[in-house]
Amino acid sequence: MKRQLPIAITFICAFILTVQYFVPHRSFEMMYEVSNVWLQIIGFFATLLGILSLVLNHWEKVKYKQENWIYSIVALAGLAGMTLVGLIGSQDNPVFEWLYNFILSPIQATMFSLLAFFIASAAYRAFRARTTIATILLLAAIVVMLGRVPIGAYISGGLFPWLADILLNYPNVAAKRAIIMGVGLGAAATSLKVMLGIERSYMGSD
Amino acid sequence: MSFDPGVWLAAILTLCIFSFLYKDNPFYKFAEHLSVGVSAGYYLVVLIRQTLIPAFVNPLMAGYWHVVPELPRSFGIFLLIFPVFMGILLFARFSRKWAYVARYPIAMIWGIGSGVVIPLVLQNHVIRQLQATMVPITVQSWADIGNLFIAVGVLTGLVYFFFSKEHKGLFGGTAKVGIWILMIGFGSTFGFTVMARVSLLIGRIIFLMKDWLGIIG
Incomplete structure (x- = not known):
């Protein structure tokens, strides 16, 4: 019951969903639609579980006054406030939108913009033209970066933007396609392993 | 301000x-x-x-689930309530004794996910990519030369990822071209990502200078 039943459930669900793709019959189409909704509903409860776990974690910090517990109050207050405001009133609640526009959106945009500094410092440490391939990587990155800003066009007379477009449209597409194919084959192989019960890490340990 | x-x-x-x-x-x-x-x-x-x-x-x-119009209403509602029951089982993780029960909905998610993924990724990530790569090449325009370059790049890139054979001789040379193309790809992706982050940074600076302080117009 502890291990065999989950493996059986996985196999049955995966087998039916794989077969339905190749069988153009209404009953299989219906199975696909039903399983899609099932995934959404179970996914909702999985998110709820994650949020509950977050609340318990921060609640413990506050309760036992662990290190930085004061910030846990901020996290819990933010969660409670946003949830309550979002659930009260209509779908396009103006207060909910205000909180999104003036709290969540600026914080997230600034967090991502911070990466510009860290990515630059990481590049400075990692991008040393020690080998041929490292030099190719460095040159491609420099060309694309210069090709995307007006000063790049200005200093090169339009060469950098043209080269950047070539790099993005051809070698980049070729590399991405090779990677996408590898990812596709890898994902299919992993899914097959899950379906056949070879890959069981999702069950955790007893 | x-x-x-x-x-x-x-x-x-x-x-x-x-x-x-x-x-x-x-x-x-x-x-x-x-x-x-x-x-x-x-x-x-x-x-x-x-x-x-x-x-x-x-x-x-x-009292009616439109996804299964052919089935009796009560059975449709049963099918609708079933995932809620499975979702509630996830919370068994908080109990040491019953934690294993949470594996049933997780197994279901993995099963449905795997079943959907197998044909879908083979179709979208493999067959569609091959279709886009294997276009007729007449070498009459720059676009054709570009397509030829992409075809060679994809092939050599895939050869580089093939580790079941030692990268020696012709195979090794092809793999070397593959890694060069991959590095150009990684470099350009990196450059593109940096510029996207920089544009976000510029956006935040403009917000502070214009919308908040009103220093710039």
Whole structure:
């Protein structure tokens, strides 16, 4: 019951969903639609579980006054406030939108913009033209970066933007396609392993 | 300078996050924890409003699930309630004795996910990519030469990823060309990502200078 039943459930669900793709019959189409909704509903409860776990974690910090517990109050207050405001009133609640526009959106945009500094410092440490391939990587990155800003066009007379477009449209597409194919084959192989019960890490340990 | 409290709040939070560039500090921690709480609340509300209510609550209230019109109504409702039961089983993880019960819904998610993924990724990630690569090449225009370059790049890139054969001789040479093309690809992707982040940074600076302080027009 502890291990065999989950493996059986996985196999049955995966087998039916794989077969339905190749069988153009209404009953299989219906199975696909039903399983899609099932995934959404179970996914909702999985998110709820994650949020509950977050609340318990921060609640413990506050309760036992662990290190930085004061910030846990901020996290819990933010969660409670946003949830309550979002659930009260209509779908396009103006207060909910205000909180999104003036709290969540600026914080997230600034967090991502911070990466510009860290990515630059990481590049400075990692991008040393020690080998041929490292030099190719460095040159491609420099060309694309210069090709995307007006000063790049200005200093090169339009060469950098043209080269950047070539790099993005051809070698980049070729590399991405090779990677996408590898990812596709890898994902299919992993899914097959899950379906056949070879890959069981999702069950955790007893 | 703006007199909108929302703009002031957004500006203060922006500065709190930027303060991390100096070092980890209480202002950054405050904004970080606020972001965690608010985003969790936001996604919970979005899920309730856009998933739970339309996919579960509305059909349950109507006593009819439109996804299975051919089946008897009561059976349709049973099919609708079933995933809720499975979802509730996930919370068994909080009990040491019953934690294994949470594996059933997880197994279901993995099973459905795997079943959907197998044909879908083979179709989208493999066959479609091959179709896009294997286009007729007449070498009459620059676009044809570009397509030829892409075809050679994809082939050599795939050869590089083939580790079941030692990279020696002709095979090794092909793999070497493959890694060069991959490196150009990684370099350009890196450059593109950096510029995207820089444009976000410019956006935040413009917000502070224009919307908040009104220094620039």
